[in-house]
Amino acid sequence: METTNKLKDINEVLEFLYSEFPQCFKQKDGIKPLKVGIFKDIAEKIEGSEKVSKTQVRQALRKYTSSWRYLEAVTKNEFRVDLEGAQAEKVEQEHVEHAQKALEESRAKMAKRKKQQRPRNDGDTKSYKSKGPGHPRHANKKAKVNNNKKPAPQQQRRSSGKVEPLPANEVKVNNKVKVKLGQALVNATITEVNKDEVHVELVTGMQVKTKADSLFIL
Known part of the structure; x- marks a missing residue:
């Protein structure tokens, strides 16, 4: 007979983690970077559980570690914690920088989304047109656009270094690699290899599913 206790919603899985490992997972206050x-x-702890699966846990971890609160915790705490809340390894500087970048990008996307959803005021639109391109407000707008484009050359320089694809015989659990996410490495x-699918854990703790051809030598 099918069990009725099987969790389905991702938020229910998070609640499960909060209750099972309260010293490690926090809803709001006291969030720490995960080991x-x-x-x-x-x-290992949930092996054989009829309530939650490993796939669900991976999805819940992805949501937990991509939240603003968690990313902020990575930038503010010196050490990570294990399931019992005990101090684990130190948070490396590159992990802090990655969390800061992810936080900035997430907030920028949210701001852009809100701006797109904001109803346009026809009166304001007309006033912009009537003032012409020489008006300071247009100049400010141009400056903002240019400022947004400044980081691009830096990103190109950072990613222009030669990287080598990870050999097939090196696609193994626990191996350190670089994974391509968008244009960034x-x-x-x-953490897991399943035929063509490879699961990796980013420096922030986020779980990501990718392909072997997206992995490169560290």
Whole structure:
């Protein structure tokens, strides 16, 4: 007979983590960066559980570690914590920088989304047109656009270094790699290999599913 206790919603899985590992997972206050490899520890604890699956835990971890509160915690705490809340390894500077970048990008996307949803005021639109391109407000707008484009050359310079694809025989659990996310290469650790799919854990603790051809030598 099918169990009725099986969790379905991702938020229910998060609630499960809050209740099962209260010293590690926090809803709001007291959030700490998670130990690298925390997924493996959780997987061992829930082995054989009829309530939650490893796939659900991975999805819940992805949501937990991509939240603004968690990313802020990575930038503000010196050490990570394990499932019992005990101090684990130190948060490396590159992890802090990656969390800061992810936080900035997430907030920028949110601001852009809100701006697009904001109803346009026809009166304001007309006043912009009547003032002409020489008006200071137009100049400010141009400046903002240019400022947004400044980081691009820096990103190109950072990613222009030669990187080598990860050999097939090196696609193994626990190997340190670089994974391609969009145009960026991010340090990660392989946590699971399932045929063509490879699961990696980013430096922030986020769980990501990718392909072997997106992995590069660290």
